[in-house]
Amino acid sequence: MIPKRVFSAVSNGGRASLLEVLRPASRFDLTGFEAAIDEADAAMSLDPVITWLAARENAHLNRMSYLHPVSALPVVHYIAMKVKEVKDLRIITRGLMAGLPADVVEAHVI
Incomplete structure (x- = not known):
């Protein structure tokens, strides 16, 4: 704390x-x-810091889900990955609908 x-x-x-x-x-x-x-x-831009923090969060959730397979952590990891997938799909859809180039959209998908 x-x-x-x-x-x-x-x-x-x-x-x-x-x-x-x-x-x-x-x-x-x-x-x-x-x-x-x-x-x-x-x-x-804060994008590199946010990307780094998100990668650390994903790695930590993944590690904890493998260390404690009989707990709720694998489910939490799965749900977190699905939330990330939905966010990425929304970014891609909105970026393409706004007419952004593919490389700009790809840069914003974390």
């Missing part, structure tokens, strides 16, 4: 403060997160 004072420190300290809070976490991929932030800065 993260204390409230840490949230206020991060909100006042910016990116450096956020990275300092995340640095002690042994299971957090800080180098991957920093790379996603750098890519987001270069692209002037």
